[in-house]
Amino acid sequence: MGRGRGGGGRGRGGFRGKNKKGGDRRDVRTEPWSDIRRENALFESYYKTGGFLDEKEFEQMWKYMASDLPNSFRFTGTKADALAVREIFKKRYIPAITAVEFEGEPVQPPEPVKAFPDELVWHMKTHKKVIRRYKPFAEFQRFLVAETTAGNISRQEVVSMIPPHFLDVRPGMVVLDMCAAPGSKSAQLAEMIHGDEEERVKRAASNESFNATDDGDYSDDGRSTGLLIANDTDYKRAGMLVHQVKRLNFPNLIVTQHDASIFPSIEMPPAPGSTKPQYLKFDRVLADVPCSGDGTARKNPNVWQKWTPRDGLGLHNLQLRILMRGLQLLKKGGRLVYSTCSLNPVENEAVVASAIQACGGTSKVQLVDCSNALPELIRKPGLNQWKVLDTSHINGEEKINHMFTSYESFLNTKEKYEKEEPARQFSNKITRSVFPPVDAPSEAERIPLERCVRVYPHLQDTGGFFIAVLEKLDDIKVAQPGASSKGKAGSTDATPVPVQASEHSDATPQLSAEDAVPSAPSPTKRKLEDTEDDAASKRFRTETEDPAQDATNKDGTTTSEPVNDTTSSTPGPNGTSQTPQPRLKSESQSQKEYFEYLPKDDPTVSDILSFFGISPRFPRDRFLVRNKEGLALNKMYYTSELAKTIITHNKDRGMRFIHCGVVMFVSHKIKDKDAMKAPWRLQNEGIKILEPWAGKRIITCKSRDEFYRLLIEMFPKLPKDGSHELGEVGEQLMQLDIGCCFLRIEQDESQGFPFRMVLPVWRHPGSANLMVDKDDRKAMLLRLFNEENPRIINHVMEKAKEEAEKESAEATEEAEGETEAKEEDTEMGDAPVGTE
Ligand SMILES: C[S@@+](CC[C@H](N)C(=O)[O-])C[C@H]1O[C@@H](n2cnc3c(N)ncnc32)[C@H](O)[C@@H]1O
Numbered sequence: 095m096g097r098g099r100g101g102g103g104r105g106r107g108g109f110r111g112k113n114k115k116g117g118d119r120r121d122v123r124t125e126p127w128s129d130i131r132r133e134n135a136l137f138e139s140y141y142k143t144g145g146f147l148d149e150k151e152f153e154q155m156w157k158y159m160a161s162d163l164p165n166s167f168r169f170t171g172t173k174a175d176a177l178a179v180r181e182i183f184k185k186r187y188i189p190a191i192t193a194v195e196f197e198g199e200p201v202q203p204p205e206p207v208k209a210f211p212d213e214l215v216w217h218m219k220t221h222k223k224v225i226r227r228y229k230p231f232a233e234f235q236r237f238l239v240a241e242t243t244a245g246n247i248s249r250q251e252v253v254s255m256i257p258p259h260f261l262d263v264r265p266g267m268v269v270l271d272m273c274a275a276p277g278s279k280s281a282q283l284a285e286m287i288h289g290d291e292e293e294r295v296k297r298a299a300s301n302e303s304f305n306a307t308d309d310g311d312y313s314d315d316g317r318s319t320g321l322l323i324a325n326d327t328d329y330k331r332a333g334m335l336v337h338q339v340k341r342l343n344f345p346n347l348i349v350t351q352h353d354a355s356i357f358p359s360i361e362m363p364p365a366p367g368s369t370k371p372q373y374l375k376f377d378r379v380l381a382d383v384p385c386s387g388d389g390t391a392r393k394n395p396n397v398w399q400k401w402t403p404r405d406g407l408g409l410h411n412l413q414l415r416i417l418m419r420g421l422q423l424l425k426k427g428g429r430l431v432y433s434t435c436s437l438n439p440v441e442n443e444a445v446v447a448s449a450i451q452a453c454g455g456t457s458k459v460q461l462v463d464c465s466n467a468l469p470e471l472i473r474k475p476g477l478n479q480w481k482v483l484d485t486s487h488i489n490g491e492e493k494i495n496h497m498f499t500s501y502e503s504f505l506n507t508k509e510k511y512e513k514e515e516p517a518r519q520f521s522n523k524i525t526r527s528v529f530p531p532v533d534a535p536s537e538a539e540r541i542p543l544e545r546c547v548r549v550y551p552h553l554q555d556t557g558g559f560f561i562a563v564l565e566k567l568d569d570i571k572v573a574q575p576g577a578s579s580k581g582k583a584g585s586t587d588a589t590p591v592p593v594q595a596s597e598h599s600d601a602t603p604q605l606s607a608e609d610a611v612p613s614a615p616s617p618t619k620r621k622l623e624d625t626e627d628d629a630a631s632k633r634f635r636t637e638t639e640d641p642a643q644d645a646t647n648k649d650g651t652t653t654s655e656p657v658n659d660t661t662s663s664t665p666g667p668n669g670t671s672q673t674p675q676p677r678l679k680s681e682s683q684s685q686k687e688y689f690e691y692l693p694k695d696d697p698t699v700s701d702i703l704s705f706f707g708i709s710p711r712f713p714r715d716r717f718l719v720r721n722k723e724g725l726a727l728n729k730m731y732y733t734s735e736l737a738k739t740i741i742t743h744n745k746d747r748g749m750r751f752i753h754c755g756v757v758m759f760v761s762h763k764i765k766d767k768d769a770m771k772a773p774w775r776l777q778n779e780g781i782k783i784l785e786p787w788a789g790k791r792i793i794t795c796k797s798r799d800e801f802y803r804l805l806i807e808m809f810p811k812l813p814k815d816g817s818h819e820l821g822e823v824g825e826q827l828m829q830l831d832i833g834c835c836f837l838r839i840e841q842d843e844s845q846g847f848p849f850r851m852v853l854p855v856w857r858h859p860g861s862a863n864l865m866v867d868k869d870d871r872k873a874m875l876l877r878l879f880n881e882e883n884p885r886i887i888n889h890v891m892e893k894a895k896e897e898a899e900k901e902s903a904e905a906t907e908e909a910e911g912e913t914e915a916k917e918e919d920t921e922m923g924d925a926p927v928g929t930e
Contacts, residue, residue, distance in 0.1 A: 130395040130398060130399065131398065132159075132160035132391070132398050133160075133398060134397070134398050134399070134401050136401065136402070136403070136483075136485070136495065137388065137391075137397070137398070137401040138156060139495075140403065140483050141155075141156070141437065142156075143497070144439075144480060144481055144483075144497075145477070145479060145480065145481070146437070146477070146548075146550075147474075147550065151552070154552045155550045155551060155552040157552070158392070158550075158551035158552040158555065159391050159392060159551050159558070160391075160392075161392065162392060162393075163251070163392035163393045163556070163557055164217040164218055164219040164252075164555060164556075165217065165218045165249070166207065166215065166216065166217040166218070166249070166250065166251060166252045167215075167216055167217075167238065167242075167247050167248060167249045167250065168210070168214050168215045168216070168247070168248050168250055168255060169183075169214045169246065169247060170245065170246060170247060170248045170281060170285065171245065171246055171285065172285070172288070172290065172292055173212070173290065174290075174293075174849060175246065175849055176212075176214055176246070177212065177214075178848040178849040179241060179246045179247070179877070180213060180214060181848065182848065182877060183234075183237065184213075186237075186880065187204075187230065187233065187234040187237060188203050188204070190230035190233070190234075191203040191204070191228075191230045191231060191234060193230070194224075194228045194230055194231070196224045196227075196228075201220050201224050201228075202218075202219050202220050203218075203220075204216045204217065204218040204220075204234075205217060205218075207252055207554070208470045208554075209252075209256075209468050209470045209471035209472070209554060210255065210259075210468065210470075215252065215255060217252060217555070219555070233882065236876065236882060237876060237877075240869075240872060240873040240876050240877070241873065241877070243869055243870075243873060244869075244870055244873040244874075244877075245341040245342070246877075248278060248281060250278040251393075251556070251557055252554075252556045252557070253389070253435065253549050253556045253557045253558070253559035254278055254279065254435070254557075254559070255278075255279075255282065256433075256468065256471065256547075256549070256559060256561055257279055257380055257382055257431045257433040257561055258279050258282035258283050258286065258380065258431075259282075259467055259468050260431050260464050260467050260468070260547075260561055260563050261283070261286075261378050261380060261429060261431045261563075262378075262429060262467070263283055263286035263287060263320075263377075263378050264286070264289070264309065264310040264320075265286070265287055265288065265289030265290075265291065265309065265310025265311060265312060265318040265320055266287070266289075266310040266311025266312065266313075266318055266319045266320045267287060267310070267311075267320045267377040267378055268320060268321050268374070268375075268376050268377050268378075268736070269283050269287060269320065269321070269322045269323070269376060269377065269378040269379070269380070270322075270323045270325065270357070270376045270378070270379045270380070270420070270423060271283055271322065271323070271324045271325065271380045271382070272325055272354035272357065272379065272380065272381045272382070272383075272416055272419075272420055273325070273326060273327075273354055273381065273382050273383055273384060273416065274324035274325055274326050274335050274349075274380075274382075275326035275328060275331035275332055275334050275335040276331060276334040276335060276338055277324060277334065277335040277337075277338030277339050278338070279380060279382055280322060280324040280335065280338070280339055280347075281338060281339065281342055283322050283324075283378075283380065284322050284339065284342050284344045284346075284347055285342075287318055287320035287321070287322055287344075287346060288318055288320075288344060288346070289309065289310050289312070289318055291312055291316060291317050291318045292782065294306070294312045294316035294317075295315065295316035295317055295786050296316070296786050297316060298315045298316035298786075299315075299316070299709065299711075299786035299787050300786070304316055314734070314735060315711060317734070318346060319346075319734070319735070319736065320346055320736075321346045321347070321348070321734060321736045321737060321740070322344070322346065322347045322348075323347075323348045323349075323350055323376075323740075324339060324347065324348070324349050324350075325349070325350045325351065325352055325354060325357065326351060327351065327352060327353045327354060328351075329351060332349065332351040332752055333752075335349055336349050336752060336753040339753065340753065340779075343756045343779045343780065343782070343783075344756065345716075345732050345733050345734045345737065345755060345756045345780075345783060346733075346734040346736065346737060347737070347753075347754065348737055348740060348741070348751060348753070348754045349751070349752050349753035349754070350749060350750055350751055350752065351750045351752050352749075352750060354381070354383075354416045354419060354420070355412060355415035355416045355418075355419050356419065357419055357423060358744075358747075358748070358749055359373040359374070359423075360373060360374040360740055360743075360744055360749070361373060361374075361743045361744055361747060362374050362739065362740075362743060363739065363743065371743075374740065375423060375424065375425040375426075375428070376423050376424055376425060376428060377425055377428050377429075378424075378428060378429055378430070378431075379420040379421075379423060379424050379428070379429075379430040379431075380430070380431050380433070381416050381417050381420040381430060381431070381432045381433070382431075382433045382434075383409075383412070383413045383416050383417070383432070383433070383434055383441075383445075384409060384412065384413070385406075385409060385413070385434035385435055385436040385441050386401075386405035386406045386409060386436045386438060386441060387434075387435050387436055388401055388405070388406075388435075388436050388437055388438060388558070389434075389435040389436050389437050389551075389557050389558025389559055389560070390435050390557050390558075391557075391558075392551060392557055393557065402485065403438075403440075403482075403483035403484055403485060403521075404484070404485070404521050404523070405438075406436060406438040406440040406441045407440055407482075407484070407521050407523040407524060407528060408521075408523050409441055410440050410441060410444060410445060410523065410525075410527065410528050411523065411525075411527075413434070413441055413445045414445050414448050414449055414452075414527060417430075417432050417445055417446070417449040418449050418452055418453065418572055420432075421449060421453055421459055421564065421566060421570060421572075422570065422572065424566045425566065426566055426567070426568060426569060427565070427566065427567075428565070428566050429462065429563060429564070429565050429566075430563075430564045430565075430566070431561060431562070431563055431564075432445065432446060432449075432561070432562045432564065433559065433560060433561045433562070434559070434560050435557060435558065435559055435560075436558070436560065437548065437550070437558045437560065439477050439480035439530075440480075440482060440528045441560075442476070442546065442548075442560040442562070443476050443477050443478075443480065443530070443543045443546055443562075444480075444527060444528045444529065444530070446461070446476075446541075446543065446546060446562045446564070447530070447531045447541050447543060448527040449564075450541050450564070451531065451541070452572055453570040453571075453572060454568075454570055454571060455539055456538065456539055456540070456541060457538075457567060457568065458566070458567055458568045458569075458570050459564055459565070459566055459567065459570065460564070460565050460567055461541065461542050461543070461545040461546065461562060461563065461564060462545065462563040462564065462565050463542075463545050464545070464547065464561075464563045467563075471547075471549070471554070472549075472553040472554050473547045473548065473549055473553065474547075474548040474549075474550060474553070475544040475545070475546070475547075475548070476543040476544050476545060476546025476547065476548060476560075476562065477530075477543060477544075477546075477548075478530060478543050478544060479530050480530055481497045481498060481499055482497070482498045482499075482504070482524060482528050482529060483495065483496070483497055483498075484496050484498065484504075484520055484521045484524060486511070486518050486519060486520045487518070487519060488515070488517045488518050488519070489517070492518075494518075496520075498524070498529075499529075500529055501524075501525070501526040501529050504520075504524050507520075508520050530543075531543075545562075545563075546560065546561070546562040547560070547561040547562070547563075548560055549561075687720070687750075687751060687752055688719075688720050688721055688722050688724075689718060689720065689741045689745050689751055689754060690718065690719050690720075690721070690722075690723075690724030691715065691716070691717065691718055691719075691724075691738060691741075691742060692715075692717045692718075692719060692724065692726055692730070693715070694714040694715035695714075696714075696717070696726060698726035698774075699714060699717055699726065699730070700714075702759055702774050705790070705791070705833065706776075706784070706788045706789075706790055706791050706834075706836075707788055707789030707790030707791070708784065708787050708788055708789070709787040709788075709789065711787065712784070712787040713735070715738075716732055716733050716734070716735060716738055717730045717731070717732060717758070718730070718731040718732070718733050718738075718741075718754065718755045719731070727761065728760065728761045729757055729759070729760050729761070730757075730758055730759040730760075730774075731754070731755030731756060731757050731758060731780075732755060732756050732758040732780055732783055732784075733754055733755040733756075737754050737755070741754055756779050756780045756783065757777045757779050757780055758776070758777055758779070758780030758781075758783070758784060759774040759775065759776065759777065759780075760774065760775045760777055761773065761774055761775075762774055762775045762834070762856075773833075774834070775834050775854060775856065775865060776834045776835075776836065776854035776865070777854065777865075778853065778854060778865065778866060778870070781836065781852050781853065781854055782852055785836050785838070785852045788836055791830060791833070791834070791835035791836060792835065792836045792838060793823060793826040793827060793830075793835055793836070793837055793838070793855065794823075794826070794837075794838045794839070794840070795822075795823050795837055795838070795839045796822070796839075796840075796842070796845065797821055797822065797823070797845065798845040798846050798847075799821070800820055800821045800822065800823045800824075801823075801839060801847075801878075802875075802879060803819060803820060804820070804823065804837075804855070804862075804864040805864065805866075805871050805874055805875055805879075805884075805886075806871075806875070806884060806885075806886060806887060807886075807887045807888075807889065808863055808864075808886060808887065808888040808889060808890065808891075809858070809861040809862070809863050809888065809889040809890045810861060810862060810863075810889065811860060811861050811889070812824055812827055812828060812857075812858075812860060812861050812862050813860055814859075814860070820862065823837070824862070827855070827857050827862050830857045831857070832857055832858065832859060833856070833857060834854055834855070834856050834857075834865075835854070835855050835856075835857060836852055836853075836854065836855075837851075837852065837853045837854070837855045837864065838850075838851075838852055839851040839852075839853075846878055846879070847878070848878075853865070853866060854866075861889065861890075868886055871884075871886055872884060872886070
């Protein structure tokens, strides 16, 4: 509980605007969202006439599309903790909000979203002006902010929570999140990999029996053996990702920064008896790819202002390459979820179908029927047929909207215009791959695209989303996308639909004359077309894909993917073949981050572990430091065993690791440091990992009042002679030498402790201090004591202030010649450095 600090999920980063890598979708408008006209004729027309929904349902869907999106959030962390915070929320805030009336009507309180289990996901449709006006909402908002900061609540869009549920992650699995920033899905995946290990570790440490394999793999003495690699190509967004995942305090997590379409193969130690390196394969892969984001129109004004069909066309190739790389990295039998927040089939079904075909068809990769996952989620099947929209133009003017039903129809139209109107330009991103697959020779070979999942806004008042679940049935040899049967058969001609008047008639539903697009493409659009995919393909030309060979060993590793292999030919944009080049950049090209493990007999580690009486069963060889010299200087991080293996085998191979490990010990810089056996502080972040194995320096708190005092006062006094106000906790602290200790608080409803807590406390010569920063103290005071705006008393600061005031008064007196100067010792008591 209270797993540290950090912001909540801030929704989905996608592709649009300035960030050519598809990162930054932030709204940079100056006018309020409410003033934006939620109209875009071409956008509407495409979804109205493209065969997505029948007319009546389309109207309903579009009404939702143009309305505000409800706020949503989920309770996070271990299930027990999440349920406990949910209960506080339900008992304390829902009744108060339910009692509120607005304009004579009761307001709508937050409601659980039925599609998700255990009432852990909630949404709130109440208008902002109601929220601002009524106290119960203000109180609830404060709770939401405090718990989001403490890491117990994550604000996340409802649809964005779906993909991890479809991935079916179990503890012990090795998972890759290919496009992970800002990290809301990574947080869900990490929770799933973690499972209920806390309970099992507790049992393992106290030599009670526990099941290490029933619902996953907990064979690391109760700890989950799984791992999450969260990756994003964008430097800034990868930073946001680190910020988000750090607060999870999950030692089985690595953050990397790579282009997912050329994500490097991860080297693993050779199998026993062999000298050949092996390469890591993943049990699960999430490809939540950069997309046009047109399903986010309910919260993103850019969609209304700038939607063009070229957004999706420009991203198709990158999305396809990311998906295929994900499939290559997947274990045989493993599962991959492909998702976008776009409703455009060019970015969705077209990508999925092309990838399956490029991998060798349905005998190699199959779409999974996931109707059993989240059964309450209302959904629509994926499309087997769709049309491709393009807007041709002459120097940005004289625009014509075209709906093409097949690649041939596009080629015919283009050919016609090349003769009749050579200056007319079509998107150069239209390939076979963006069209529906043609009829397969047999049902077994047909790609059942209806198994994909489409979530439209009106179905349960959410944003729009697309999800496809893929299973790798066999090793794959990747062919060039576009070289498959997809689009081979001829189809009807495309219908050019002019802005002013229809040129031809065709069975294809036409876009109406009002569908005129803005007179000139916006700079953003041009950028999207000209830079994103071109840049991606340029990158692709210089950084090679994996070898096509893809033989998987029984343990899920492969022996056939050397990182710098330069011999394979790879699929390129528009079906071209690329000249392979070394894939990984040299270290000198990226900012150097150090990840060095301390030896298992490191004397500092030994001193600390013996100071806290840590069981010899606790691993001693997993402590990481982040300095070049590999020395225990300021901070020590703990990582899982698999994280260590990956880091040590790959850090000098050009892999860009940017985060790993949970901070466990921080050096304590105080005057009497030399007199101490272990001048290191336990950290709130890592304390829960270590505590089950500790045999010394443990104090327990059973009293609500004593805990309240520890929270509200920093450095409460513990004088050698004289009384203190810390009750039994104080008595236990008095028995300890100076240094850090564990404070244990067991779950006890009678004392208002709804869950177990373990927190670090420092025993000073004349005082004690709960080593929790002010924000976390405030969050705990609100959560446990319903204190809304507590004043935290800092005795040391107050003493220092008093001293300073006294000094300044004396200096004034001295200046006036009224008294002698008297040197004051403004010693900060025994305050530890940097605990606030
Ligand atoms: C839709 S967002 C991902 C949202 C994220 N999964 C979440 O739930 O918080 C897409 C992300 O892909 C990243 N991206 C764009 N191109 C990429 C590439 N070639 N490789 C890896 N990541 C990429 C963007 O920086 C962006 O953060």
